[in-house]
Amino acid sequence: MPSALDGLLIADFGRVLAGPYATMLLGDLGADVVKIERPDGGDDTRAWGPPFTEDGEATYFLSVNRNKRSEFWDLREADDLAAARDLVTRADVVVENFLPGTMARLGFGYEQVREWNPDVVYVSITGFGESALPGYDLLVQAVGGLMSVTGPPGEPTKVGVALVDVVTGLHAAVGMLAALRHRDATGEGQLVEVSLLSSLLSALTNQAGAHVMTGAVPRGMGNRHPSLVPYEVFETADRPLAIAAGNDRQFACAAEVLGHGEWAQDARFATNSARVEHRDDLVPLMLEALSAHGAQGWAERFADAGVPAGPVNDLAQAFALADSVGLDMRVDVEGVAQVANPIRMSATPASYRRRPPRLEA
CATH class of the missing domain: 3.30.1540.10 (formyl-coa transferase, domain 3)
Known part of the structure; x- marks a missing residue:
C-alpha cells in the first residue's frame, strides 16, 4: 500500500525529542529518514534511563526513532563530512535542532546547504530563536510560563511529559509539510524556523490569549479551569x-x-x-x-x-480505555513494542517498516 510521503528523503540531524518526534511521524507516513548520530554513543537519549529493555536499550530513545536508519558520522572527519554533504545535497528536507550557529560552523547551515541543494526545505528547531540558551524542555516550561499555570496555587509544577518538545515537533512537522507544498507548486525551497519558546506561547492558547488581550496574568489553579465550572x-x-x-x-x-x-x-x-x-x-x-x-x-x-x-x-x-473504544494504540515493529501513530488515513495509512536503529560503532 502506498504511503503519503513515499520518495521523500529527510536528512535528520535532530536529537533528543523535538526533532526526532517530528521526523518519526513523517517516517511513519512514508518518508525515508536518515538519522545522523555521533559515533561515541549516538543520540543523548540512548543513555536516558531507566527504564531500559531486556536488551539494554533506552525506552526513551526507542519511543521516538522508529522508521529511521542511522549513520554514525563524525562531522570533523573528512570521509564522514563528505558522506553527510552527499546526503544533504540529495535530501528533500534537512532537520536540525542544535544550538544556533552549530550547523553553520560544521558547514551545514541553511545558506551553505542551499548552495548545493537550492530547493531544499531546511527545518531549524531551537530553544529560544537566535539566543544561545540551551533548549531543554524543563527550562522552557519554567521560563515560558507553563509551570506558572500548572499545579496548585503557589506551587509551579511541570507537566508530566516533555510536552513543549512534543508540541514543537508537531509545529516543525506542519511547517515542513507546508514548505514542501510550496516547493511542489513553485520549485522554491525555504528555511523553516521553530522554537520551543514560541511553540509553548502559542500552545498556551486561551491563557496566553487572555494575557495579550487584557494584560491578565493567570496563575496555577490545580485541576480547576479559569473560565469553566464544573x-x-x-x-x-x-x-x-x-x-x-x-x-x-x-x-x-x-x-x-x-x-x-x-x-x-x-x-x-x-x-x-x-x-x-x-x-x-x-x-x-x-x-x-x-x-x-x-x-x-x-x-x-x-x-x-x-x-x-x-x-x-x-x-x-488509559491504554485499556483506548482498546475498549476501538483505538488500537500498540504496534510491534520488528519485536519492539511501540505506541502507534495517532493519525488515521484511509488511502495512505501510517506504516511501520523499521525498528528504531541500534547503536553501532
Whole structure:
C-alpha cells in the first residue's frame, strides 16, 4: 500500500525529542529518514534511563526513532563530512535542532546547504530563536510560563511529559509539510524556523490569549479551569473523577444525576459565568453528593446523561480505555513494542517498516 510521503528523503540531524518526534511521524507516513548520530554513543537519549529493555536499550530513545536508519558520522572527519554533504545535497528536507550557529560552523547551515541543494526545505528547531540558551524542555516550561499555570496555587509544577518538545515537533512537522507544498507548486525551497519558546506561547492558547488581550496574568489553579465550572477533578467514594461540563445544559444534566436538579435554577449556578463567580459555593455541594459512590459508577451515570466525565486513569487504564473504544494504540515493529501513530488515513495509512536503529560503532 502506498504511503503519503513515499520518495521523500529527510536528512535528520535532530536529537533528543523535538526533532526526532517530528521526523518519526513523517517516517511513519512514508518518508525515508536518515538519522545522523555521533559515533561515541549516538543520540543523548540512548543513555536516558531507566527504564531500559531486556536488551539494554533506552525506552526513551526507542519511543521516538522508529522508521529511521542511522549513520554514525563524525562531522570533523573528512570521509564522514563528505558522506553527510552527499546526503544533504540529495535530501528533500534537512532537520536540525542544535544550538544556533552549530550547523553553520560544521558547514551545514541553511545558506551553505542551499548552495548545493537550492530547493531544499531546511527545518531549524531551537530553544529560544537566535539566543544561545540551551533548549531543554524543563527550562522552557519554567521560563515560558507553563509551570506558572500548572499545579496548585503557589506551587509551579511541570507537566508530566516533555510536552513543549512534543508540541514543537508537531509545529516543525506542519511547517515542513507546508514548505514542501510550496516547493511542489513553485520549485522554491525555504528555511523553516521553530522554537520551543514560541511553540509553548502559542500552545498556551486561551491563557496566553487572555494575557495579550487584557494584560491578565493567570496563575496555577490545580485541576480547576479559569473560565469553566464544573471543569475539574473531584474526589468520590474511591478515586478522583474528572467532570468537564462545558455548557449550562451539561451542568443541568450533571445536577440531575447528582440528585440536585434545583442547582440549575439557583441564580448562583444557572449560568457558567455565575458558577465561576460562585465556584466555592458549588464545589463543596458537588463533593458531598459525589461521596456517595465510586468514580466508575458516577462516570457511567454521567455518560448516560450526556455529561463528559471519567475517572483519573493511570497509563495501563488509559491504554485499556483506548482498546475498549476501538483505538488500537500498540504496534510491534520488528519485536519492539511501540505506541502507534495517532493519525488515521484511509488511502495512505501510517506504516511501520523499521525498528528504531541500534547503536553501532
